[in-house]
Amino acid sequence: MATRYVRVRAPEGTIYYGILQLNRAVQVLDAPPWHQGQPIDLELPPESYELLAPCAPSKVVAIGKNYAAHAAEMESAVPKEPLMFLKPSSAITSHGSPILYPAKSQRVDYEGELALVIGERCTDCTPEEAASKIWGYTIANDVTARDLQRASLGPWSQAKGFDSFCPLGPWMVRELTTGATVQTFLNDAETPVQCASIDQMVYRPDALVAYISQTMTLLPGDVVLTGTPEGVGPVQVGDRIRIEIEGIGCLENRVMARQSNPATVLPSDITAIQFPPPEA
Ligand code: MG
Numbered sequence: 328m329a330t331r332y333v334r335v336r337a338p339e340g341t342i343y344y345g346i347l348q349l350n351r352a353v354q355v356l357d358a359p360p361w362h363q364g365q366p367i368d369l370e371l372p373p374e375s376y377e378l379l380a381p382c383a384p385s386k387v388v389a390i391g392k393n394y395a396a397h398a399a400e401m402e403s404a405v406p407k408e409p410l411m412f413l414k415p416s417s418a419i420t421s422h423g424s425p426i427l428y429p430a431k432s433q434r435v436d437y438e439g440e441l442a443l444v445i446g447e448r449c450t451d452c453t454p455e456e457a458a459s460k461i462w463g464y465t466i467a468n469d470v471t472a473r474d475l476q477r478a479s480l481g482p483w484s485q486a487k488g489f490d491s492f493c494p495l496g497p498w499m500v501r502e503l504t505t506g507a508t509v510q511t512f513l514n515d516a517e518t519p520v521q522c523a524s525i526d527q528m529v530y531r532p533d534a535l536v537a538y539i540s541q542t543m544t545l546l547p548g549d550v551v552l553t554g555t556p557e558g559v560g561p562v563q564v565g566d567r568i569r570i571e572i573e574g575i576g577c578l579e580n581r582v583m584a585r586q587s588n589p590a591t592v593l594p595s596d597i598t599a600i601q602f603p604p605p606e607a
Contacts, residue, residue, distance in 0.1 A: 329574065331498040332360050332463065334383070335376040336595060342379065345371070347498055360499075361446035361462040361547050379596050380421045380495040381465050382444055384549040387414040387493055388539050389440075389469055393529050393554025400557050409530045409538045412483050414469070414493050414552070421594045422497035422578050427585035428564050429489050432472035435562055435582070438555035439511035439521050439570035442467040443532050444499050449545040457536035460545070463499040466570050466578040467552050470494070473561070490589050494580045495550065503532075504574030509556055512569045523556030525572075 331347040337355075344364055345353035351373035356364030359382070391410035392398040398405045420426070428435055446462025469487065476486035503525070511521035530538070535551055545551070562568060562582045569579040586592065 329500040329502055331500060331576070332381065333498045334379045334381050335371060336379055337371055337376055342596060343369075343371075359548060361444075377595060378421055378423065378497060379594055380419045381497070381499045382495075382548045382550065383596070384416055384419070385546050386416060386543075387419065387550045387552060388412075388543070388545070389414055389487070389552035390530070390535055390554045393535075394523060394527050394556045395529060396523070396527070396557035397555055397559065400559070405529050409535055411539060411542070412487065415484075415488050417490060418488055418493035420491045420494050420580070422494065422580070424494070424580060424594050425491060425583040425592055426468070426470055426494060426562070426568070426580045427489065427491040427589050427592070428562075428582050429472065429585045431485075432475055434472065434474040436471045436473045436559045437511055437513075437520075437562055437568045437570075438469035438471060438559050439509050440467045440469050440555050441503075441507075441509060441525055441532075441553045441572055442495060443536065443551040443553065445536070445545045445549040445551070446547055448547065449536060449540045452537045452540045454531075454533040454537040457540065458533040460536060460540075461532055462547075463501045464503050464572075464575055465496060465499045465550075466572050466575055467550070468494040468568060468570055468578060468580065469552050469555060471559075473559075490585075490593060494578055496578055497576055500575050502574070507573040507575070508571075510571045511558065512571070513560075513562070514567050519558075520560055521556050521558035525553075527556065528553060 355369040358364035470492035510519040
């Protein structure tokens with residue numbers, strides 16, 4: 328099994344990167360793993376820590392319509408260049424935390440996606456250089472208020488940017504399984520609503536990172552969402568969405584109605600967000 332890198336909050340409140348052990352204890356590292364974090368003399372017992380999103384990026388850069396079948400279901404063509412947009416870091420939430428359904432929308436969709444984690448500063452890279460800047464991989468749900476996206480004439484910042492609209496995790500791995508399948512499941516259904524091989528991407532991870540780096544510098548810990556396959560669809564309050572990527576794991580979140588004070592149910596690192604992030 329691939330080594331699983333996590334980010335956790337210890338009982339006294341400190342946030343650590345670490346390595347998840349088979350018994351679910353966490354071996355703490357002294358720095359983010361892409362900064363060569365080394366094990367220290369601290370192991371957090373199972374159940375003693377809060378599992379957070381696996382990194383705290385300065386930005387999440389997402390790519391739209393990167394699978395031809397999904398572009399077709401959106402009644403559009405595959406873009407001539409990668410279609411790039413941003414999700415705010417405040418939208419990030421962890422495995423097991425709720426997705427908050429906002430009252431402003433009547434149509435919220437799941438989008439299961441492979442997420443890249445950047446390990447090294449990356450400006451104007453070639454695809455060959457970009458390949459070495461990708462430190463690892465995790466799973467994302469690019470949750471989208473589809474009605475607001477369709478009604479919008481401008482950027483998708485609102486439709487894609489609500490608090491909790493970027494579940495990420497549960498952990499990161501260094502290697503990607505060749506041809507890995509991305510699958511999305513709703514509730515207890517055995518048949519996935521999305522199922523595709525990452526080989527069906529139009530623009531490959533290294534090409535995406537190179538392309539993005541021509542516009543904006545990617546920093547260590549930044550995240551790139553690589554686009555969703557065919558089969559997007561709506562969620563309802565109470566639904567559970569599980570996204571599985573072969574060789575990485577499963578990211579699961581339940582949908583609940585957004586309350587007047589969403590901070591009460593958001594992960595503690597989001598509600599207490601600090602800039603720059605402590606590990607920067
Ligand atoms: Mg997407």
